[in-house]
Amino acid sequence: MDCKICNSKTEFFGKGKILDKYEIDYFKCLNCGFIQTEEEYWLNEAYNSPINRSDVGYVYRNVRLAKVLNLLLNFSFNKKGKFLDYGAGYGLFVRLMRDYGYDFYWDDKYCENIFSKDFELKDSGTERFELISAFELFEHLLNPITEIDNMLKLSDSIFISTELYPESNPKIDDWWYFGLEHGQHIALYSKKTFQYISKKYKLNFYTNNKNLHLISKKKINNLFFKFLGYYYLLLSKNPFSLSKTLLNKDHESVIKKIKLEKNS
Secondary structure, eight states: OBOTTTOOBEEEEEEEEETTTEEEEEEEETTTOOEEESOOTTHHHHTSSSSOTTOTTHHHHHHHHHHHHHHHHHHHSOTTSEEEEETOTTSHHHHHHHHTTOEEEEEOSSSOOOSOTTOBGGGSOOSOOSEEEEETOGGGOSSHHHHHHHHHHHOSEEEEEOOBOOTTOOOGGGOGGGOTTTOOOOEEBOHHHHHHHHHHTTOEEEEOSSSEEEEESSOOOHHHHHHHHHHHHHHHHOTTOSSOOOHHHHHHHHHHHHHHHHHO
């Protein structure tokens, strides 16, 4: 199997049991470190709901990302420009960014727009945007390069959230982001993968080396982007709350319930 990113040869990486029923082969690129699954025959079942049931962090994540992007746009982009959330889900992030004062619009091929119905791509009045956000999207892409081509027709800056495959090289069962319980994560990226993508399109690449990434023609201060990563981490600590978040506990609980339901 050739790599979907750079067309180089891949090697067998391991097997994972998706949806607690399908034994799936994973392959890793020898050149750019991209990890992909075998042909994705289970996706219709995996996408019974566009936002998977175990994603209990959907609201929490969108609120944090809105705060981070607010800072990035305010200091490094034309904040009076127009922006697009690509693969925007229910439209919550678009609503949050419009609440912050940014002219944001929604686009999603598969998900119902609940929160931003009157602010869709067709309502934007433009074919080019100052920046595109693509949050928790890249790991779902069947054809990543085709989608990136489409994004870059709309903007020369893409702000991405997706977890980088760790340098510790965890096995499939040892890293939560493979998402075996829902089967929707079919494309996983290393830092080297994004470096290849940026070079291919002659764009600058910025990352917090974990889950926030920017590819752009713009030159951004590297220290400022690192600060954004620290700020995102600080937001997850919730230092002003007197109670500890139930997010991780709820995620584990939902996964257990899903397994019990399938086995009953």
